Amino acid sequence: METIxxxxxxxxLYCEEMPNGLKVxxxxxxxxxxxxxxxxxxxxxxxxxxxxxxxxxxxxxPDGIAHFLEHKMFxxxxxxxxxxxxxxxxxxNAFTSSSRTAYLFSTTSHENECIExxxxxxxxxxxxxxxxxxxxxxxxxxxxxxxxxxDWRCYFGSIQNLYHTHPVKIDIAGTVETVSEINxxxxxxxxxxxxxxxxxxxxxxxxxxxxxxxxxxxxxxSTKSFEKANxxxxxxxxxxxxxxxKQEILKMDVVMPKLIVSMxxxxxxxxxxxxxxxxxxxxxxxxxxxxxSSPLYEKWTQEGLINDSFSANFTQExxxxxxxIGGDTLMPQQLEEKVIQLIDDIPSMSFELVDFQRIQKKNxxxxxxxxxxxxxxxxxxxxxxxxxxxxxxxxxTINSLTLDDLNEIKHLFDKSLTxxxxxxxxxxxx
Amino acid sequence: xxxxxxMKGYTLHLIPTxxxxxxxxxxxxxxxxxxxxxxxxxxxxxxxxxxxxxxxSTKALSSHLDENYGAAxxxxxxxxxQSQIMNVYxxxxxxxxxxxxxxxxxxQLQLLNDLFFDPFIEKNGFDETIVNIKKKExxxxxxxxxxxxxxxxxxxxxxxxxxxxALGIASTGYEEDIDKITPQSLYQYLQKCIHEDEKHIYVVxxxxxxxxxxxDRILQFPIHKLEYPSVYSFTSNKPEVLEIIEEQDITQSxxxxxxxxxxxxxxxxxxxxxxxxxxxxxxxxSRLFKVVREEHSLCYYVSxxxxxxxxxxxxxxxxxxxxxxxxxxxxxxxxxxxxNGHISDEEIQIAKIMxxxxxxxxxxxxxxxxxxxxNRDITHKQETNDEYIxxxxxxxxxxxxxxxxxxxxxxxxxxxxKENHGNN
Numbered sequence: 067m068e069t070i071x072x073x074x075x076x077x078x079l080y081c082e083e084m085p086n087g088l089k090v091x092x093x094x095x096x097x098x099x100x101x102x103x104x105x106x107x108x109x110x111x112x113x114x115x116x117x118x119x120x121x122x123x124x125x126x127x128p129d130g131i132a133h134f135l136e137h138k139m140f141x142x143x144x145x146x147x148x149x150x151x152x153x154x155x156x157x158x159n160a161f162t163s164s165s166r167t168a169y170l171f172s173t174t175s176h177e178n179e180c181i182e183x184x185x186x187x188x189x190x191x192x193x194x195x196x197x198x199x200x201x202x203x204x205x206x207x208x209x210x211x212x213x214x215x216x217d218w219r220c221y222f223g224s225i226q227n228l229y230h231t232h233p234v235k236i237d238i239a240g241t242v243e244t245v246s247e248i249n250x251x252x253x254x255x256x257x258x259x260x261x262x263x264x265x266x267x268x269x270x271x272x273x274x275x276x277x278x279x280x281x282x283x284x285x286x287x288s289t290k291s292f293e294k295a296n297x298x299x300x301x302x303x304x305x306x307x308x309x310x311x312k313q314e315i316l317k318m319d320v321v322m323p324k325l326i327v328s329m330x331x332x333x334x335x336x337x338x339x340x341x342x343x344x345x346x347x348x349x350x351x352x353x354x355x356x357x358x359s360s361p362l363y364e365k366w367t368q369e370g371l372i373n374d375s376f377s378a379n380f381t382q383e384x385x386x387x388x389x390x391i392g393g394d395t396l397m398p399q400q401l402e403e404k405v406i407q408l409i410d411d412i413p414s415m416s417f418e419l420v421d422f423q424r425i426q427k428k429n430x431x432x433x434x435x436x437x438x439x440x441x442x443x444x445x446x447x448x449x450x451x452x453x454x455x456x457x458x459x460x461x462x463t464i465n466s467l468t469l470d471d472l473n474e475i476k477h478l479f480d481k482s483l484t485x486x487x488x489x490x491x492x493x494x495x496x
Numbered sequence: 497x498x499x500x501x502x503m504k505g506y507t508l509h510l511i512p513t514x515x516x517x518x519x520x521x522x523x524x525x526x527x528x529x530x531x532x533x534x535x536x537x538x539x540x541x542x543x544x545x546x547x548x549x550x551x552x553s554t555k556a557l558s559s560h561l562d563e564n565y566g567a568a569x570x571x572x573x574x575x576x577x578q579s580q581i582m583n584v585y586x587x588x589x590x591x592x593x594x595x596x597x598x599x600x601x602x603x604q605l606q607l608l609n610d611l612f613f614d615p616f617i618e619k620n621g622f623d624e625t626i627v628n629i630k631k632k633e634x635x636x637x638x639x640x641x642x643x644x645x646x647x648x649x650x651x652x653x654x655x656x657x658x659x660x661x662a663l664g665i666a667s668t669g670y671e672e673d674i675d676k677i678t679p680q681s682l683y684q685y686l687q688k689c690i691h692e693d694e695k696h697i698y699v700v701x702x703x704x705x706x707x708x709x710x711x712d713r714i715l716q717f718p719i720h721k722l723e724y725p726s727v728y729s730f731t732s733n734k735p736e737v738l739e740i741i742e743e744q745d746i747t748q749s750x751x752x753x754x755x756x757x758x759x760x761x762x763x764x765x766x767x768x769x770x771x772x773x774x775x776x777x778x779x780x781x782s783r784l785f786k787v788v789r790e791e792h793s794l795c796y797y798v799s800x801x802x803x804x805x806x807x808x809x810x811x812x813x814x815x816x817x818x819x820x821x822x823x824x825x826x827x828x829x830x831x832x833x834x835x836n837g838h839i840s841d842e843e844i845q846i847a848k849i850m851x852x853x854x855x856x857x858x859x860x861x862x863x864x865x866x867x868x869x870x871n872r873d874i875t876h877k878q879e880t881n882d883e884y885i886x887x888x889x890x891x892x893x894x895x896x897x898x899x900x901x902x903x904x905x906x907x908x909x910x911x912x913x914k915e916n917h918g919n920n
Contacts, residue, residue: 152779152850156853172857319746368629373636396636
C-alpha cells in the first residue's frame with residue numbers, strides 16, 4: 067500500500083493496485099461520521115463502438131446502453147442491491163456521464179459491509195429478459211423528464227451542434243427507440259468488456275482506517291476470479307474539424323428564453339499534465355472575461371443581455387473538448403452576436419497581472435473548500451482520475467500558472483468553430 | 497466550551513469543529529410570511545449582497561471576494577411555516593490552509609456589517625441602477641422557475657391547497673409586485689428588518705470563544721423583543737378533494753398530491769410521523785418507490801415528503817399522462833394499506849435506521865448542522881441529535897398506524913401534456 071501525504075491540504079491518500087488490476091484509493095477523514103464509496107468504470111455514453119472481450123469484430127451498441135446497464139446493475143441473484151444497502155441503513159445511487167459510470171454508497175455505520183456490498187453487486191451481473199423489459203418503462207420516463215427540461219435541452223443541444231459524428235453528441239440515456247433495442251446479450255457484452263477490474267477504480271473517503279479497509283478489499287478481491295484483462299479497443303472517432311450546425315432554435319412550452327454559444331476545440335492534448343494546465347488556465351481565462359468581477363459581466367448586465375444565470379464552462383474529456391457560454395436571456399439574438407464577436411477578439415486581448423493573481427487566489431480558495439465534503443472529493447477524484455490526473459495536484463498546478471499560460475491558449479478561440487443553441491417560448495415571436 | 501451567546505440584537509451560536517477547511521457563518525433573519533412583504537424581502541436578498549459603500553458595484557464586491565480566496569457570499573429566502581427566513585451566508589478558507597496568514601474572518605464580518613449598516617445609498621434609497629438590475633433579475637428568475645415543471649407544479653399545489661393561508665404564499669415573491677418597489681421603499685424595508693427581525697447567527701468551523709469578542713466589536717444590531725410564530729399545522733375546510741388539472745405542451749406529466757396530517761415539528765407525534773413518511777415514500781426503497789416505480793414501471797421518480805413546519809405531507813411523481821388514474825389509485829392504496837395496519841417490522845426497522853443514518857450525516861455538512869440547530873432554536877425545542885434518534889427508535893407500529901390514519905388527501909395538482917390527457 068502506497069501512502070501519499072499532501073501537506074498543504076493536510077490529507078493523506080492511500081493507494082494500491084489489486085492483482086486483478088483494480089485500483090483502490092482510500093482517504094480517511096478525521097472527525098467525519100460519514101463514509102462515501104464510489105466505484106467507477108471508464109464506460110460512458112460515448113463508448114458505443116468497440117471490440118467485446120474475447121471477440122474480434124467491432125460492434126456498435128444501441129445509444130444509451132451504459133446508462134441502461136447502470137440501472138440494471140442493482141439487480142442481484144438474491145434481490146436488489148438498494149434493498150440490501152437499505153437494510154444497513156445506507157443510501158446508494160449511481161450515475162452515468164459521457165465518459166464514465168459510477169456507483170456509490172453513503173453511510174454512517176457498517177462501513178465494511180457497505181464496501182463489500184458495493185464491490186459485490188457491481189462485480190457480478192444478473193439479468194433477466196423480463197426485468198430488462200420492465201426497466202424500459204422507467205427509463206422512458208427518465209428520458210421524458212429530460213425532454214421537458216429546457217436547461218438540459220439547451221446544454222446538450224449546444225454540444226450536439228458541434229459534432230458531426232462523435233458519440234459525445236449522443237443523449238446519455240439514449241432515446242425511446244434506441245432503448246427499445248437493448249437486450250440481455252448486448253448488456254452482458256458491455257458488462258464483461260468495460261467492468262473488468264483493470265478498467266475500474268474504487269475510492270473510499272470518510273470514517274475509515276486505511277490499513278484495515280485495504281485488507282478488507284484485498285480479501286474481497288482475492289475470492290473472485292476474472293478473465294484475463296485485455297486492452298479495450300474502441301473505434302477511433304474520425305470527427306471532422308468543422309462544426310455540424312451553426313445555429314439551432316428549439317421552441318418549448320417555456321416563458322424564459324435561453325442561449326448557449328458553444329465552441330469546438332480540435333487541438334486535443336495527449337499529455338495529462340498539459341491537459342490539466344490547459345484546463346486550469348482556461349478556467350482562469352473564462353473567469354477573467356465572464357465572472358461577476360469582470361468588466362464584461364457588469365456591462366452586459368447593465369445592457370440587459372444577461373442575468374446571474376450567465377456562465378462560461380470548459381470541458382475536456384477523452385478526445386473531445388469544447389466551451390459553453392450563456393444562460394437565461396431576454397435578448398438571445400443580441401447576446402449571441404456579442405459572445406461570438408468576443409470570441410473573435412480574444413486572441414488579440416491582453417490581461418493584467420493583478421487580475422490574473424486575483425482569480426488565481428479565488429480558484430485556490432474554491433478548490434480547498436471542495437475538501438470539506440466527502441461526496442465532492444470522491445466525485446472530483448473520479449472525474450480527474452480517468453483523465454490521468456490526481457486532484458491533489460490541482461492546487462499546485464494553479465499556483466504554478468503564469469500569464470504566459472493564458473496567452474498560450476488564446477489561439478484556441480476560433481469564431482468559425484462557434485455555434486449557438488436557443489430555447490425560445492413556443493407562443494412568442496422574439 | 498460555551499456555545500451560546502446573547503449579543504447585541506442577535507443570538508450567536510458557535511459550532512466548533514476541526515473537520516472543515518472553511519469557516520461558515522450564517523445570519524438568519526426571521527419575520528412573518530405575508531403576501532405584502534414576501535416580494536420585498538426576496539428582492540432585498542438580491543440587492544443586499546450587490547454592493548456596499550466601500551464596494552459600490554457587483555464588480556467591486558466580487559473582486560473583493562476573489563481577493564479573499566474566493567470567499568462565498570450568498571443569500572436566500574425560505575419559509576418556515578408562518579415565517580419567512582432571510583439567510584445571509586458566507587464561508588471562507590481557514591487561514592491555516594493558506595500560504596500566509598490572512599484575516600479573512602474579520603474581513604468577512606466587516607463585510608456582513610457593511611451590508612446592513614454601510615450599504616451603497618443615494619437619496620435615502622439603494623442605488624437605482626442596482627435596484628433596477630435586480631428587479632429584472634428577480635423577474636427573470638421567477639419566470640425561469642416556472643419553466644422547471646417539477647417546481648412549478650409543486651408551487652401550484654401549495655397555491656391551491658393553501659389559499660388565504662401562509663401555505664399559499666410564495667416565499668420567493670410575485671412577479672406582479674416587483675415593479676411597485678422603489679429604491680427608497682426597499683431601503684425602508686431594510687431598516688425594518690434591522691429593527692424588527694428576530695436574528696440568529698451560526699458559526700461552524702475551527703473556532704473558539706475568542707471570536708465572540710470579534711463579533712461584539714464588529715457586528716451589532718438594535719436590541720428588540722419581538723418573536724414570530726413559525727411552525728403550525730395546516731388545516732383545511734374543503735368539503736372534498738380539490739383536483740386541478742393544467743395542460744401544457746410537455747412530455748412527462750407531473751402529479752402532486754397534498755395531504756393534511758394534523759401533526760407538525762413540535763407535536764408529540766412528530767417522531768411517529770417522521771418514521772411513517774420515511775417508510776411510505778421518504779427514501780429510495782420506500783413503499784411508493786417499490787410499488788409505483790419498481791413493480792409497475794410507472795415513473796422514474798416518486799416520493800413523499802413531510803413539511804414539518806407547515807404540518808402537511810406531499811407526494812409527487814413524474815408519470816405518463818395516461819396513467820394518471822392508475823398512479824393516483826396506487827398511491828392511495830399504499831396509504832390505505834398502512835392505515836389498515838399492513839406494515840412489516842422489517843420495513844419499520846429499515847425506515848428507522850435510514851433516518852438515523854441521514855441524521856448522523858448532517859454532522860458532516862456545515863449547512864445542515866446550522867439548519868437543524870435553527871429549526872430547534874426558533875421553536876424552543878430542547879433536543880440533541882441523540883435524543884431525537886432515541887425518540888425515533890421508540891416509535892411503535894401502533895404509533896405509525898395511528899398517525900397514518902390522520903392523513904387525508906386535500907388537493908391534487910396535475911400538470912399534464914396536451915395529447916396525453918384524454919378522458920381522465
